[in-house]
Amino acid sequence: MSSIRDVAQKAKVSVATVSRYLNDPEKVAKKSAYAVEQAIRQLNYKPNLLARNFFKSRSYSILVLVPNIANPFFSRVIRGIEDIGQQKGYAVLLGDTRFSLEREAEYFHRVETRQAEGVIQLSPNFPGDISAYTPSTPFVNACECLHEAPYPTVNIDNTDAAKTVTNYLISIGHRRIGCLLGPDGPTMHSPITQDRLLGYQQALSDANIPLEEQYLIPGDFSLQSGRDATDLFLKCSPRPTAIFCMNDEMAFGLVQGLKSQGLRVPEDMSVAGFDDIEFAQYCDPALTTISQPAEDLGRTAMRTLINILEGGADAVQRHVLPTQLIVRDSTAAPVT
Amino acid sequence: MSSIRDVAQKAKVSVATVSRYLNDPEKVAKKSAYAVEQAIRQLNYKPNLLARNFFKSRSYSILVLVPNIANPFFSRVIRGIEDIGQQKGYAVLLGDTRFSLEREAEYFHRVETRQAEGVIQLSPNFPGDISAYTPSTPFVNACECLHEAPYPTVNIDNTDAAKTVTNYLISIGHRRIGCLLGPDGPTMHSPITQDRLLGYQQALSDANIPLEEQYLIPGDFSLQSGRDATDLFLKCSPRPTAIFCMNDEMAFGLVQGLKSQGLRVPEDMSVAGFDDIEFAQYCDPALTTISQPAEDLGRTAMRTLINILEGGADAVQRHVLPTQLIVRDSTAAPVT
DNA sequence: TTCAGCACTGTAACCGGTTACAGTTAGGCT
DNA sequence: AGCCTAACTGTAACCGGTTACAGTGCTGAA
Numbered sequence: 001m002s003s004i005r006d007v008a009q010k011a012k013v014s015v016a017t018v019s020r021y022l023n024d025p026e027k028v029a030k031k032s033a034y035a036v037e038q039a040i041r042q043l044n045y046k047p048n049l050l051a052r053n054f055f056k057s058r059s060y061s062i063l064v065l066v067p068n069i070a071n072p073f074f075s076r077v078i079r080g081i082e083d084i085g086q087q088k089g090y091a092v093l094l095g096d097t098r099f100s101l102e103r104e105a106e107y108f109h110r111v112e113t114r115q116a117e118g119v120i121q122l123s124p125n126f127p128g129d130i131s132a133y134t135p136s137t138p139f140v141n142a143c144e145c146l147h148e149a150p151y152p153t154v155n156i157d158n159t160d161a162a163k164t165v166t167n168y169l170i171s172i173g174h175r176r177i178g179c180l181l182g183p184d185g186p187t188m189h190s191p192i193t194q195d196r197l198l199g200y201q202q203a204l205s206d207a208n209i210p211l212e213e214q215y216l217i218p219g220d221f222s223l224q225s226g227r228d229a230t231d232l233f234l235k236c237s238p239r240p241t242a243i244f245c246m247n248d249e250m251a252f253g254l255v256q257g258l259k260s261q262g263l264r265v266p267e268d269m270s271v272a273g274f275d276d277i278e279f280a281q282y283c284d285p286a287l288t289t290i291s292q293p294a295e296d297l298g299r300t301a302m303r304t305l306i307n308i309l310e311g312g313a314d315a316v317q318r319h320v321l322p323t324q325l326i327v328r329d330s331t332a333a334p335v336t
Numbered sequence: 337m338s339s340i341r342d343v344a345q346k347a348k349v350s351v352a353t354v355s356r357y358l359n360d361p362e363k364v365a366k367k368s369a370y371a372v373e374q375a376i377r378q379l380n381y382k383p384n385l386l387a388r389n390f391f392k393s394r395s396y397s398i399l400v401l402v403p404n405i406a407n408p409f410f411s412r413v414i415r416g417i418e419d420i421g422q423q424k425g426y427a428v429l430l431g432d433t434r435f436s437l438e439r440e441a442e443y444f445h446r447v448e449t450r451q452a453e454g455v456i457q458l459s460p461n462f463p464g465d466i467s468a469y470t471p472s473t474p475f476v477n478a479c480e481c482l483h484e485a486p487y488p489t490v491n492i493d494n495t496d497a498a499k500t501v502t503n504y505l506i507s508i509g510h511r512r513i514g515c516l517l518g519p520d521g522p523t524m525h526s527p528i529t530q531d532r533l534l535g536y537q538q539a540l541s542d543a544n545i546p547l548e549e550q551y552l553i554p555g556d557f558s559l560q561s562g563r564d565a566t567d568l569f570l571k572c573s574p575r576p577t578a579i580f581c582m583n584d585e586m587a588f589g590l591v592q593g594l595k596s597q598g599l600r601v602p603e604d605m606s607v608a609g610f611d612d613i614e615f616a617q618y619c620d621p622a623l624t625t626i627s628q629p630a631e632d633l634g635r636t637a638m639r640t641l642i643n644i645l646e647g648g649a650d651a652v653q654r655h656v657l658p659t660q661l662i663v664r665d666s667t668a669a670p671v672t
Numbered sequence: 673t674t675c676a677g678c679a680c681t682g683t684a685a686c687c688g689g690t691t692a693c694a695g696t697t698a699g700g701c702t
Numbered sequence: 703a704g705c706c707t708a709a710c711t712g713t714a715a716c717c718g719g720t721t722a723c724a725g726t727g728c729t730g731a732a
Binding site: 049 | 406
């Protein structure tokens with residue numbers, strides 16, 4: 001493997017000239033540039049970025065912490081992150097934490113040892129010692145964020161979106177509206193669930209519909225938990241006429257469950273989801289849902305992080321990206 | 337940020353002793369070890385891996401080239417890669433090529449510049465100059481592989497799996513079996529499509545069923561292309577009684593299309609898929625399909641790559657992992 | 673007392689880039 | 703001719719680890 005010194009020797013110039021040619025060809029005379037170019041070609045020289053990065057004390061890599069890369073929503077977010085990374089010359093290191101704080105800590109260690117310059121976290125926590133956090137810490141939290149978080153966040157307005165979809169159900173005539181929750185409890189805190197629940201409650205409250213505790217069924221964002229919720233909703237008395245599910249997978253499972261019980265969607269029960277995953281429009285019936293700008297969340301998070309890294313961040317930024325209610329065929333006015 | 341020299345000074349030992357303590361504490365006297373330990377703690381010293389990796393000329397990173405990270409099958413494969421990487425101390429750099437050879441080349445450049453030590457490619461091509469390939473080149477091809485590839489591959493037996501599912505359809509009484517193909521043509525060559533088509537053909541041939549060209553409909557692995565294929569299959573004369581789709585998404589789209597035309601699955605048409613994505617068992621009806629060991633493909637690919645990197649590879653390995661036919665409710669004997 | 677041998681330690685070179693600083697050269701002006 | 707400046711170039715230090723090699727000090731046997 002040839003080094004910059006080999007090139008310098010072959011081109012009969014100094015290493016400094018070669019280095020300058022590599023970094024800014026304008027800085028060297030045409031004649032030198034030509035000689036260096038020839039030497040590089042002949043030796044098939046490739047600069048050793050391990051050496052460059054070491055000297056500059058920069059890795060040009062960022063770490064993405066994701067609870068589950070196999071979740072299509074997260075992989076779309078990562079696609080956005082990766083897209084900006086590629087544009088700006090940053091590599092994306094993947095850290096699939098599998099919901100384990102231990103794994104998270106192991107990955108975070110890469111930042112301390114300078115293998116990564118910053119972190120984008122897709123779970124709602126800071127992976128290190130939060131008391132050490134300052135606005136110049138290269139950390140951005142996306143997708144699942146605490147409201148009171150002291151670091152930059154990139155998110156949607158979950159409360160507003162949930163309120164929008166609930167309002168829509170009310171506007172077409174529903175009064176008994178169930179809600180299939182995301183995971184939330186002592187073992188796993190989810191601001192998403194909290195925020196969407198708040199939006200649902202606000203919509204009911206604004207319409208003077210009392211909240212019925214029996215209409216709140218816990219889930220865990222999986223297809224299975226949607227199916228499992230079917231019987232619990234059908235046991236309610238009086239039975240709800242519409243159900244807002246906190247993600248599309250659960251809505252999907254619920255629709256299957258309802259159909260297997262002989263109920264029709266939306267005639268016997270309206271169902272709405274959240275996320276607008278690709279399968280939502282191929283569901284039978286096509287799913288009414290909230291569309292999230294997944295890739296854009298990733299892109300915005302990455303831009304925010306790079307901005308911090310390159311010293312352009314003057315304040316902790318909080319981005320809120322717009323969502324959209326997508327009305328399809330799984331919701332309709334209740335049969336009176 | 338403190339360096340090893342600061343630690344040495346504080347512990348009143350030399351940098352060599354500190355370095356030895358970090359790499360193998362057995363090598364230093366207990367007294368020195370204690371002093372170094374204290375100094376490291378007091379200074380909150382973290383070794384700079386940029387420096388270490390530079391000296392060792394190793395990055396402990398590998399690059400994964402994936403055509404589309406948002407595809408849940410690929411993200412499961414990456415999960416497997418990442419799992420072994422974490423275990424063995426290798427970071428995973430993500431390269432979402434978006435089917436662009438240009439992007440692929442940009443990413444591959446990271447290997448030449450030593451930012452990554454090896455590549456796992458999930459598309460069926462070598463991203464560099466294949467004439468430079470030797471068995472010690474740290475490159476592994478997984479998921480989509482050419483049979484004649486000169487480099488290590490990790491794959492399933494697509495032909496055998498397709499033959500198995502087609503045989504199954506024949507065994508329950510079907511004679512007119514359609515096939516919804518994956519992408520293949522002048523612009524995009526897919527060994528997967530070729531291999532699965534071959535298996536389908538072999539099964540028909542073994543059963544003395546002549547191949548009907550009209551039963552072969554092209555698709556592109558998307559939900560939409562499954563739905564679009566519906567009319568083309570229904571136009572066939574005589575109409576097939578079963579359709580083997582080369583992935584689950586297309587099967588999903590096709591089932592929706594058939595149902596929207598008033599046909600019942602499996603009574604009026606059996607449908608089988610390929611991959612066994614999570615949605616397959618929540619489809620209505622639950623989808624008969626071939627289960628692929630996605631994470632295991634990733635794990636095997638990563639183990640193979642690390643083996644090459646660590647000098648343990650004596651020959652180009654070709655791994656073929658097992659698949660399984662999963663019979664669910666979307667297939668049944670034809671109504672005679 | 674001498675010395676072999678072991679356990680441990682320190683000095684300094686090294687990895688391959690970057691860059692501060694000093695030096696050289698060419699060309700234009702008086 | 704003499705001088706100034708701009709444009710370019712080369713030398714060598716530097717980044718923070720690792721490690722070859724040359725000690726040093728101690729123990730115990732001859």
